[in-house]
Amino acid sequence: MSKYVSYEQAGVNIDANDEMVERIQSSLASTFGPRVIALPGGFAGLFRLDYDEKLFKKNYKNPVLVACTDGVGSKVQLAAKARKFDTVGIDLVAMSVNDMLVIGAEPLFFLDYVALHKLEPALVAELVKGIAAGCRMADCALIGGETAEMPDTYRKGDFDLAGFAVGVVERDKTITGKKVRPGDVILGLRSSGLHSNGYTLARNICFKQARLKMNDVLDELDGTTVGETLLTPTRIYVQPIVKLLTKYKVKRVVHAMAHITGGGLVGNIPRILPKDCNAVLKKSSWPRPKIFPFLQKAGPVEEDEMFRVFNMGIGYVLIVAADFADSIGRNLQRWGEKVNRIGTVTAGSGKVVLKN
Structure with missing residues (x-):
């Protein structure tokens, strides 16, 4: 019997992670526009700010970045129970982009975080498929994310999601509610x-x-x-x-x-x-x-x-x-x-x- 112990024996499968990364590439690419700079194997996502009027519909004079983060709460438990994983990703995107929208901001890009008991590449691919669908609905790019396999933290079959969105608004076009008045x-x-x-x-x-x-x-x-x-x-x-x-x-x-x-x-x-x-x-x-x-x-x-x-x-x-x-x-x-x-x-x- 070997005296050595491996990461996989401890509960984390690196090969499954590599397979998952391959499976989600097409979903990510489906959200890319001309602002996204390809960086295969990169440690971060690259997103170009407006610089060319020919490329982008709108250029900002005094842009302000807007950031939101959220999850979908215990709705993930229902997705796990139903073994249906292709829609809660839409929820994840919606919770952040709808929040930034209220001040007049346009979403630019999105990042996701998936944590689960055991990494199942097909399951994560379905989750990311839904996240990509949400990003297309919101006209923003899914430029990266993280998947964490934590068998000691999550029970078998459990998972959780978090999302992070960055958008932009013209500073003097920010909608704050100050203009609300009786009769509106x-x-x-x-x-x-x-x-x-x-x-x-x-x-x-x-x-x-x-x-x-x-x-x-x-x-x-x-x-x-x-x-x-x-x-x-x-x-x-x-x-x-x-x-x-x-x-x-x-x-x-x-x-x-x-x-x-x-x-x-x-x-x-x-x-x-x-x-x-x-x-x-x-x-x-x-x-x-x-x-x-x-x-x-x-x-x-x-x-x-x-x-x-x-x-x-x-x-x-x-x-x-x-x-x-x-x-x-x-x-x-x-x-x-x-x-x-x-x-x-x-x-x-x-x-x-x-x-x-």
């Missing part, structure tokens, strides 16, 4: 479902309270399985919002925006309100995806708690000048969004007021 209109862009928030409560209701299984098909969810509904990826709003800001780059008619994540509408909209303004929302002004009434009834969960935890069908909010609300709504619909006028800004104390 609040537009809501519909979500695709839970997105990536509230999953601890959703999992508790579905699998502990209701004792459901991932493959259960429910009439209340339009005949889809519980797993399909819960793993619906987060909507990425980058392309229509960037188009909108480009269209109204002279008239500053978008006064504030919010990505509706943890804390829901009541927790996120106050972050962009002046202290002397309220956002008055009419709850009946938009339809709710069926997962929300299902969870509310199955819990049961009080409606105030639902609005405090979940997005309730609105994934992104714009506060806009009243005279431009209709034209902004029409443009966003033309670019593929489902838009509802969900409220107005009034004088107040910096909070959200929900009305029936």
Whole structure:
């Protein structure tokens, strides 16, 4: 018997890592544009700043870099349970790029971090495939990442994701909410479902309270399985919002925006309100995806708690000048969004007021 011990015997397979790197190369390359500088085998990714008007649609006079990081929380547990790994990568990208979008920033590039019990090259390739798909939706490049095999930290079958996005905004075009005033209109862009928030409560209701299984098909969810509904990826709003800001780059008619994540509408909209303004929302002004009434009834969960935890069908909010609300709504619909006028800004104390 050999007296030597290897890294593989300790739980880490270097050969599997090499195979994984080979598998993900095409996914990364599918996100590259002319700004990306190829560096095969490099220790870091290279990204060229704007320098040639012929190459890039927009050049910045006073660019400010914007950075965000996030994960997808316990949604990864559902992906592991379902053995479906090609959509949570979209969620990962969405959580960061939608956040930077609210100040008017365009995403430039993205990095990912994958940690798991045991490196399965095919599994990681599926995760990266989803991340690359999200990057294409957000018009940003996936220029690198890290995969960590940690059998002593994660249980068999477990994994986690983290993402890091860098974007850019013209300094004097930064959207901060300072221009919000009474009379402004609040537009809501519909979500695709839970997105990536509230999953601890959703999992508790579905699998502990209701004792459901991932493959259960429910009439209340339009005949889809519980797993399909819960793993619906987060909507990425980058392309229509960037188009909108480009269209109204002279008239500053978008006064504030919010990505509706943890804390829901009541927790996120106050972050962009002046202290002397309220956002008055009419709850009946938009339809709710069926997962929300299902969870509310199955819990049961009080409606105030639902609005405090979940997005309730609105994934992104714009506060806009009243005279431009209709034209902004029409443009966003033309670019593929489902838009509802969900409220107005009034004088107040910096909070959200929900009305029936």
